[in-house]
Amino acid sequence: MSYGTRCVLDRVDLDVYRGETLVLLGGSGSGKSTLLKHVLGLAKPGAGSITINGVDITRCSPSELGAVRRRIGVAFQASALFNSLTVEENVALPLRELTRLADSTIKLVVWMKLIAVGLSDAGSLYPPELSGGMRKRAAVARAMALDPEILILDEPSAGLDPIVSAGLDELILFLKRSFGITILVVTHELESAFRIADRVAMLYQGRLIAVDRKEEFVRNAHPRIRQFLDRQPDAMPRVAAEEFIEAYLRGPKDDN
Amino acid sequence: MTLLEQVGQAAIVRVEEAGALTMQAWSVFRKLPLVLPVVGIRRRWRSAVEQMLAIGASALPMTGIMSLCTGFILALQSASELRKFGALEFVIDLVAIGFTRELGPLITALSVSGRSASAISAEIGTMVATEEIDALRVMGLDPVEFTLAPKYLAALVTLPCLTILSTLCGISAGYMFLAFSMDMSARIYFQAVAEAVVLRDVAFMLVKSLVFATIIVHVGCLEGLRVRGGPEAVGHATTAAVVKSTFLVILADLLATAIFYLMGWSSLR
Numbered sequence: 001m002s003y004g005t006r007c008v009l010d011r012v013d014l015d016v017y018r019g020e021t022l023v024l025l026g027g028s029g030s031g032k033s034t035l036l037k038h039v040l041g042l043a044k045p046g047a048g049s050i051t052i053n054g055v056d057i058t059r060c061s062p063s064e065l066g067a068v069r070r071r072i073g074v075a076f077q078a079s080a081l082f083n084s085l086t087v088e089e090n091v092a093l094p095l096r097e098l099t100r101l102a103d104s105t106i107k108l109v110v111w112m113k114l115i116a117v118g119l120s121d122a123g124s125l126y127p128p129e130l131s132g133g134m135r136k137r138a139a140v141a142r143a144m145a146l147d148p149e150i151l152i153l154d155e156p157s158a159g160l161d162p163i164v165s166a167g168l169d170e171l172i173l174f175l176k177r178s179f180g181i182t183i184l185v186v187t188h189e190l191e192s193a194f195r196i197a198d199r200v201a202m203l204y205q206g207r208l209i210a211v212d213r214k215e216e217f218v219r220n221a222h223p224r225i226r227q228f229l230d231r232q233p234d235a236m237p238r239v240a241a242e243e244f245i246e247a248y249l250r251g252p253k254d255d256n
Numbered sequence: 257m258t259l260l261e262q263v264g265q266a267a268i269v270r271v272e273e274a275g276a277l278t279m280q281a282w283s284v285f286r287k288l289p290l291v292l293p294v295v296g297i298r299r300r301w302r303s304a305v306e307q308m309l310a311i312g313a314s315a316l317p318m319t320g321i322m323s324l325c326t327g328f329i330l331a332l333q334s335a336s337e338l339r340k341f342g343a344l345e346f347v348i349d350l351v352a353i354g355f356t357r358e359l360g361p362l363i364t365a366l367s368v369s370g371r372s373a374s375a376i377s378a379e380i381g382t383m384v385a386t387e388e389i390d391a392l393r394v395m396g397l398d399p400v401e402f403t404l405a406p407k408y409l410a411a412l413v414t415l416p417c418l419t420i421l422s423t424l425c426g427i428s429a430g431y432m433f434l435a436f437s438m439d440m441s442a443r444i445y446f447q448a449v450a451e452a453v454v455l456r457d458v459a460f461m462l463v464k465s466l467v468f469a470t471i472i473v474h475v476g477c478l479e480g481l482r483v484r485g486g487p488e489a490v491g492h493a494t495t496a497a498v499v500k501s502t503f504l505v506i507l508a509d510l511l512a513t514a515i516f517y518l519m520g521w522s523s524l525r
Contacts, residue, residue, distance in 0.1 A: 076387045080387040
């Protein structure tokens with residue numbers, strides 16, 4: 001799909017299997033966020049389709065899309081917690097709106113989710129009062145509120161220190177092992193990625209350049225993948241002296 | 257771009273915005289039944305009540321004071337001119353009808369526009385920037401029903417109330433001026449007011465306030481929803497919301513007044 005004349009995603013063909021953890025790697029501007037928006041139904045592709053649990057979300061009715069969305073839990077990059085609600089109320093929101101459970105039951109479920117993410121003491125705090133790591137955990141708790149089949153995490157380790165990030169990895173592994181849910185993680189943190197992944201996919205400039213089990217992925221010889229995994233920066237542009245002087249004498253480019 | 261191109265481009269942008277506003281207004285209107293008390297969803301009504309406090313109750317002091325001042329000024333200015341024609345008794349008519357038909361709704365709308373169009377666009381714009389709106393959507397919740405409709409219902413309830421208050425304050429201020437300058441008795445003044453103001457004028461006042469409520473809320477919401485970026489974009493949206501809603505309120509006022517007179521509802525014909 002394209003924004004104006006800029007093609008952001010080009011012929012991306014990706015399958016995610018039930019019960020697996022797929023990590024989507026990619027540098028800035030590779031199209032990861034755009035791909036995620038498409039998967040969540042927040043953007044429409046120029047061509048092609050997106051099928052979740054057998055439903056093509058690019059062509060279905062709003063009610064079918066709603067039914068699909070209820071089976072997916074999402075934790076956004078900035079947590080996207082509702083600032084006017086406490087942590088408990090945030091986690092309770094999907095339950096209140098989308099189920100007919102009694103208040104007391106909802107309280108119990110919320111408490112269970114908060115314990116699972118390690119926030120049992122923070123329930124009555126408001127999002128601005130939480131630390132970055134706590135906010136991420138609260139977002140995961142809210143994503144898990146309806147016991148989804150699919151969990152989508154957008155840059156879960158972004159902005160977290162290594163200890164907190166490792167804690168979050170453990171949480172994801174715990175969810176994976178306990179509930180067997182399908183997890184799609186978008187990240188560029190390699191250590192977390194290879195800890196939690198079953199398979200790894202990589203996007204570069206809008207193209208899917210590799211999808212493999214993680215053991216094979218680390219052996220992939222594609223130059224961009226090697227550059228990513230080995231943390232090699234792009235070569236600094238080297239300007240020869242003559243070119244520089246010529247350009248200098250020519251003067252700045254006249255725009256228009 | 258040549259001047260023609262620039263003008264054309266600006267026109268296209270405005271027409272597109274007008275279309276977007278209409279579409280948004282319609283989709284919010286359709287969700288209104290869900291926000292009503294008793295027949296709607298309880299949580300939405302509660303949200304609407306909170307908004308009523310934010311939009312209405314906190315605008316009370318300022319709107320009241322603005323109306324008192326304007327009433328006093330209007331009475332003073334008109335008296336100083338009408339005195340030359342020996343027509344001082346018409347000051348009462350002028351203030352009463354002027355406030356009921358025009359100044360009451362307008363002052364209220366301008367005051368609420370400044371406060372609430374900016375607050376609404378800032379709140380929703382921030383929600384867009386922090387992906388809270390996206391979060392609502394992926395949860396299967398409709399931001400229109402959840403966020404926009406309660407605000408609209410709140411405005412539809414509070415703006416007429418504020419307008420009534422504003423009109424009463426303005427008319428009372430007129431009395432204060434006349435009592436102060438010529439010792440007019442309250443009985444004479446308010447009796448003349450009751451004779452001057454007709455039900456048609458009051459209905460016109462309330463319809464106008466509903467139209468202004470629609471403009472203010474929808475411009476605020478649209479500007480907020482169109483935010484792309486961070487705090488700077490939210491700031492731009494807030495400014496744009498106030499400017500646009502003020503402009504559209506005055507434009508709507510002109511249209512409404514024109515219709516009022518063309519239909520012969522005033523006693524002008």
